[in-house]
Amino acid sequence: xxxxxxxxxxxxxxxxxxxxxxxxxxxxxxxxxxxxxxxxxxxxxxxxxxxxxxxxxxxxxxxxxxxxxxxxxxxxxxxxxxxxxxxxxxxxxxxxxxxxxxxxxxxxxxxxxxxxxxxxxxxxxxxxxxxxxxxxxxxxxxxxxxxxxxxxxxxxxxxxxxxxxxxxxxxxxxxxxxxxxxxxxxxxxxxxxxxxxxxxxxxxxxxxxxxxxxxxxxxxxxxxxxxxxxxxxxxxxxxxxxxxxxxxxxxxxxxxxxxxxxxxxxxxxxxxxxxxxxxxxxxxxxxxxxxxxxxxxxxxxxxxxxxxxxxxxxxxxxxxxxxxxxxxxxxxxxxxxxxxxxxxxxxxxxxxxxxxxxxxxxxxxxxxxxxxxxx
Amino acid sequence: xxxxxxxxxxxxxxxxxxxxxxxxxxxxxxxxxxxxxxxxxxxxxxxxxxxxxxxxxxxxxxxxxxxxxxxxxxxxxxxxxxxxxxxxxxxxxxxxxxxxxxxxxxxxxxxxxxxxxxxxxxxxxxxxxxxxxxxxxxxxxxxxxxxxxxxxxxxxxxxxxxxxxxxxxxxxxxxxxxxxxxxxxxxxxxxxxxxxxxxxxxxxxxxxxxxxxxxxxxxxxxxxxxxxxxxxxxxxxxxxxxxxxxxxxxxxxxxxxxxxxxxxxxxxxxxxxxxxxxxxxxxxxxxxxxxxxxxxxxxxxxxxxxxxxxxxxxxxxxxxxxxxxxxxxxxxxxxxxxxxxxxxxxxxxxxxxxxxxxxxxxxxxxxxxxxxxxxxxxxxxxxxxxxxxxxxxxxxxxxxxxxxxxxxxxxxxxxxxxx
Numbered sequence: 001x002x003x004x005x006x007x008x009x010x011x012x013x014x015x016x017x018x019x020x021x022x023x024x025x026x027x028x029x030x031x032x033x034x035x036x037x038x039x040x041x042x043x044x045x046x047x048x049x050x051x052x053x054x055x056x057x058x059x060x061x062x063x064x065x066x067x068x069x070x071x072x073x074x075x076x077x078x079x080x081x082x083x084x085x086x087x088x089x090x091x092x093x094x095x096x097x098x099x100x101x102x103x104x105x106x107x108x109x110x111x112x113x114x115x116x117x118x119x120x121x122x123x124x125x126x127x128x129x130x131x132x133x134x135x136x137x138x139x140x141x142x143x144x145x146x147x148x149x150x151x152x153x154x155x156x157x158x159x160x161x162x163x164x165x166x167x168x169x170x171x172x173x174x175x176x177x178x179x180x181x182x183x184x185x186x187x188x189x190x191x192x193x194x195x196x197x198x199x200x201x202x203x204x205x206x207x208x209x210x211x212x213x214x215x216x217x218x219x220x221x222x223x224x225x226x227x228x229x230x231x232x233x234x235x236x237x238x239x240x241x242x243x244x245x246x247x248x249x250x251x252x253x254x255x256x257x258x259x260x261x262x263x264x265x266x267x268x269x270x271x272x273x274x275x276x277x278x279x280x281x282x283x284x285x286x287x288x289x290x291x292x293x294x295x296x297x298x299x300x301x302x303x304x305x306x307x308x309x310x311x312x313x314x315x316x317x318x319x320x321x322x323x324x325x326x327x328x329x330x331x332x333x334x335x336x337x338x339x340x341x342x343x344x345x346x347x348x349x350x351x352x353x354x355x356x357x358x359x360x361x362x363x364x365x366x367x368x369x370x371x372x373x374x375x
Numbered sequence: 376x377x378x379x380x381x382x383x384x385x386x387x388x389x390x391x392x393x394x395x396x397x398x399x400x401x402x403x404x405x406x407x408x409x410x411x412x413x414x415x416x417x418x419x420x421x422x423x424x425x426x427x428x429x430x431x432x433x434x435x436x437x438x439x440x441x442x443x444x445x446x447x448x449x450x451x452x453x454x455x456x457x458x459x460x461x462x463x464x465x466x467x468x469x470x471x472x473x474x475x476x477x478x479x480x481x482x483x484x485x486x487x488x489x490x491x492x493x494x495x496x497x498x499x500x501x502x503x504x505x506x507x508x509x510x511x512x513x514x515x516x517x518x519x520x521x522x523x524x525x526x527x528x529x530x531x532x533x534x535x536x537x538x539x540x541x542x543x544x545x546x547x548x549x550x551x552x553x554x555x556x557x558x559x560x561x562x563x564x565x566x567x568x569x570x571x572x573x574x575x576x577x578x579x580x581x582x583x584x585x586x587x588x589x590x591x592x593x594x595x596x597x598x599x600x601x602x603x604x605x606x607x608x609x610x611x612x613x614x615x616x617x618x619x620x621x622x623x624x625x626x627x628x629x630x631x632x633x634x635x636x637x638x639x640x641x642x643x644x645x646x647x648x649x650x651x652x653x654x655x656x657x658x659x660x661x662x663x664x665x666x667x668x669x670x671x672x673x674x675x676x677x678x679x680x681x682x683x684x685x686x687x688x689x690x691x692x693x694x695x696x697x698x699x700x701x702x703x704x705x706x707x708x709x710x711x712x713x714x715x716x717x718x719x720x721x722x723x724x725x726x727x728x729x730x731x732x733x734x735x736x737x738x739x740x741x742x743x744x745x746x747x748x749x750x751x752x753x754x755x756x757x758x759x760x761x762x763x764x765x766x767x768x769x770x771x772x773x774x775x776x777x778x779x780x781x782x783x784x785x786x787x788x789x790x791x792x793x794x
Binding site: 277298 | 697
């Protein structure tokens with residue numbers, strides 16, 4: 001048994017931390033969020049030169065053969081700097097789907113451009129009624145000669161506004177909740193019948209509502225086998241759940257640090273807030289919850305890496321606990337900042353907003369507790 | 376893309392162990408062999424009469440515990456954490472983890488920690504050669520039962536305010552005062568005590584660490600019966616007890632530092648995680664057998680949610696402990712995460728003991744005394760019921776002892792958060 005990062009992983013961590021310190025202070029991030037793209041395409045290219053964009057892919061795809069632990073290291077560091085660049089939708093979700101399921105032609109057309117930072121992708125898996133159930137798919141693809149005709153609606157597609165291509169889950173057979181009969185298509189943004197309504201989320205990220213109306217696609221646009229996409233979707237979403245949990249844990253660490261600092265400087269009744277025992281114990285609880293959740297993160301990353309039998313169960317344990325920890329640390333951090341915690345001026349509120357959206361993304365605590373119980 | 380711009384070297388080795396990955400949860404073949412060895416040793420040597428008591432909730436006696444601990448001693452598997460020169464095992468972190476889990480799996484009696492985990496490490500760390508020679512072998516071989524004299528009637532969480540006085544007269548200390556909550560003092564041959572040798576300065580500075588033979592005239596033990604009806608803890612009174620000065624460990628006045636060392640030494644393992652893993656599985660089995668309406672308790676999803684939540688907390692506590700052990704074995708000190716083990720572990724102990732009570736409904740209420748349990752009379756309700764409520768009541772202690780969980784939070788605030 002070993003729980004320590006390798007030297008290479010430590011280097012990776014340091015590299016991102018230095019980037020945050022030097023190039024990504026809070027005011028820079030705020031300008032990026034308010035810009036038209038909502039993030040920096042230049043920084044995205046920087047991440048390419050760092051090797052981050054090709055990290056979790058096999059060498060034969062042009063990647064660096066990284067695994068779940070590397071993804072964890074990257075996203076945890078991203079969380080501490082509240083990095084808004086769309087790593088999870090581009091790399092963890094879409095890139096992995098292409099790498100796992102793509103034909104050589106599909107890979108050649110997409111992966112080099114994804115790794116260089118020139119192409120953006122998004123994965124449209126959610127529908128208004130589906131919540132967190134990946135098998136709940138009503139968007140339909142009907143065979144029409146050599147083509148497929150797609151009709152349906154996908155909600156809150158992360159990174160939709162920047163995406164050049166969208167990967168869309170559709171039903172090619174079966175009933176609304178069936179796990180079989182789900183297929184994936186790669187859809188160019190400007191295909192006729194595709195319309196995107198782009199918008200900002202409360203956490204500064206960008207998303208789109210996607211309408212597909214009689215979109216005609218050739219069979220070449222299908223990603224993977226017809227009707228058999230569900231397990232691949234589940235696999236990348238598990239990986240993305242690990243990734244977003246790592247981001248949350250980075251955010252929680254930073255929120256605890258910011259809160260501790262703030263209570264040391266803010267004085268009331270003639271002493272620093274940090275001297276009040278009622279507040280000290282609450283900060284200790286926040287510290288403990290962060291460490292305990294981090295233990296689950298390390299466990300889940302390692303189990304996913306080892307392809308352990310209970311890897312999926314451990315992901316649900318992790319996301320369940322991330323949801324609880326995010327509520328405690330998020331809300332306590334705001335409370336301990338007092339009125340300043342609810343202003344746009346301080347970074348704490350922005351960390352809180354991202355942490356709060358993460359509680360929902362890929363399933364909230366209730367959803368994952370149910371899933372854990374069923375496994 | 377141009378790979379040469381990436382600062383991270385790539386490896387071309389196998390796919391499952393990617394990119395210089397160090398983290399690894401699986402056991403090596405050697406570890407698995409060790410696990411098998413431990414398992415068969417327990418199977419062959421764990422006395423069946425003690426096992427039956429443990430499995431049916433009949434209280435174990437002093438003789439039972441000593442018998443079992445001596446079996447481990449003879450195998451050389453008792454003082455597992457000690458340095459090898461004093462009879463330790465030299466095991467890796469993983470081996471210790473496996474050993475503890477196997478002991479808990481087999482439902483063996485908990486090791487009584489006062490000698491082997493507390494007094495022993497103090498003696499081999501702070502004691503002189505004569506003391507090491509005199510005391511360590513008997514602890515390692517289970518010839519002597521130790522108890523811990525820390526708390527006093529007026530010194531609970533504020534341990535440093537202790538008043539039991541040891542005055543030096545020639546080559547002796549004369550000890551007067553009293554200790555309380557002394558666990559299993561009724562079984563003990565010796566007691567290690569924090570005593571006050573100086574009242575003039577800062578309260579922490581006048582404390583010394585003294586070993587006292589319980590048979591010395593003037594030592595008196597009185598039982599304290601706790602709300603579960605059991606006799607586990609005691610008051611110990613000292614009335615002009617004469618203790619040879621050679622029984623002082625370290626310098627006079629060094630007691631507080633020794634006490635802090637002990638606390639740090641004991642952080643890991645205090646949550647009793649291997650035992651909890653077994654208990655939670657037992658409760659899961661119980662939910663499949665206990666009737667509820669036309670089905671079983673497992674059909675109650677609210678109950679099962681609580682069980683699953685506790686299980687997730689337990690996994691988190693287990694991996695927090697493993698992180699600590701891994702950091703220590705890599706030569707580092709236990710990180711800040713170690714300080715949370717006591718609070719986390721005891722929270723789980725209490726929630727789980729409460730969930731057992733909930734599982735039983737009305738059958739948590741019938742009370743059976745120790746003599747009822749020892750008699751052959753049929754139990755009331757399910758077989759496992761008799762010990763459940765007493766256990767819940769008894770376990771209120773875990774968030775109070777070893778430094779209350781509030782004091783633990785003060786410690787973390789100070790030592791980790793720097794407040």
